[in-house]
Amino acid sequence: MHERRYADLWRRGGIVLVAAILLAAVASTIYFVNRRYEHSLHPSQEIPWLASQLESEYLKTSEALRLYMLNGSVTHSDLLLRFEVYWSRVELMDQGFRFVDVENEIWKRVRPTLFRALKGLDSVISDPRFHETPEGRMAIQDHFGVSDDLDMLTQDAIRMVWMRNSELGRRAMNTVVATLAGCLVLLIFLAGAMYIMARKQKALALAEHEAKEQALASNRERERFMASMSHELRTPLNAIIGFSEIMRSQTFGPMDRKYREYADDIHVSGAHLLGLVNQLLDISSESDEGKRIIVSEFRIADALRDCVSMMTPLSAEKNLSLSLDIRKDLPVETSQQKFQQIVINLLSNAVKFTPDGGAIKVVLDAMTDGTTVVSVQDSGIGMAEDELSSVFNPFFRSTDPYVTSSEGAGLGLAISKQAAEQMGMGLDIESVPGRGTTAMLSIPVELVSPGRNQQLLLA
């Protein structure tokens, strides 16, 4: 169950990790593609700007030239200044194309003409009357001649950059789309894996549920069987025991001695059989998994006193001394009914296996580690060491003649051990043949009532 849960967690963790890696891959791809795109764009962006600035300065210079020649509203000094600025823009345009290392057919064609016109005007413009000389007029004509070329250059530069940007953008977009497509395929694969996993889990859960239902049904069937068996077995046995009791007590008149002995035998055997049936039914019902324990808080000494009083008549029959020694009493939280059942079982064993005139002692004490121990000590026949290991097995019976002559199916200690473990207690037996047996029921500190437990820990 745990292994499956861990495997499931690993699978889920793996999926989350893969998804995170995919996302990081997509994000970093987009980031780097975008950066590369922007970086590629940067220098060539200048070209249309430089071309438009050049055209603008050309137009301003041409206008200044026209006005200077027409009416002198522009001074020669202003014209020179305008021309200088225009010159700087031509230089910058040329520099711009070299800087971005872009081939442009228009510029290749325009450049020589433009520089020729520029230098031609430069060679004459310092003379205030340059426009009146043949060389000046030629230079002015050359200057105005590049107008269309510059206009075309601006348009072409814009188109060139637009196309270059489009190509870069297309490449960047292709990379992004390819990455996204790859991620999409992986995501589909992951989703498929998750779907299959979820289906498997659902099937497993369904199977588990069905198995549980089956087990519950089986339990219910057993309970019904146990109840009917209990009724079916106990009813005739009660009749046998009851009627043999009537016969033994000669209620309806005296009987022959032999018949009385037979009636005694029937009664004893019937009672024995009833005991066996009860024990069998008990162990069957005790083995039910998860049987609910009704927990209550009680003092161990009080519970022990009840058990001792219950067993006093039986011990008295065998002339046994039964004493209770309370050295340390504590309140506990557990099933009182089960606790007493165990103690009574231990006491009845002690009474059963202690010859007449013996002694039984119940001691309640606490160990240094906080464990409380209830020990039932008897001065009985005891057990050999090899028998001790099997003492908790169901139907275990000692080979000792004293034991074989006594009643019992050998289920008592098995039931007690099971009940003790169910409550979180321990049950151990120590024994020396011919000297007696000590059964020790250990109650761990965890079962001591919370308030008291805390006090103990503090102490």
Next chain:
Amino acid sequence: MKIQIALRTLLFALTLAFISGSPVSVAHAAERVILTVSGESAGTGEALSIDLTLSEITAFEPDVLRTTTIWTDGEIEFKGVRLEKLFALIGLKTPARVRCKALNEYAIEVPMSDTERTTVLVAFAQDGAFMRVRDKGPLWIIYPRESGIRDAADKMIWQLRSMKALY
């Protein structure tokens, strides 16, 4: 502060007196104005607009900056006047920002905080020669290449024609 302002005014007056009493003043009379700086007087606070010729600018004690630029080849020695010093020398209050405009109407704002982080030079000479308009002169604002100032290239305005102090 008052002393500082008085000293600045005195320095400006002395500079003008020096210019007017020197052969440069002859050139000044015929020279074209290459830079107009407007701002508030450090002494009186009144609005002033000061026209400067190349001779006047070169009369100030020059600063030198060696650097490369993205528009030129190799390292160049620029000579000029540090921007913050220029305002002090002509007796204007130090502004928070300066709006600079070029001959082709290109304009950009230069924050004076840049001058605290690096050298911002109003350069008039490049490798010992005055710059022609066609060579990005006569005035070019220069930042060192590795200044780390944001958008320094945009602020390196050439063919500088006017500066307006913004307070």
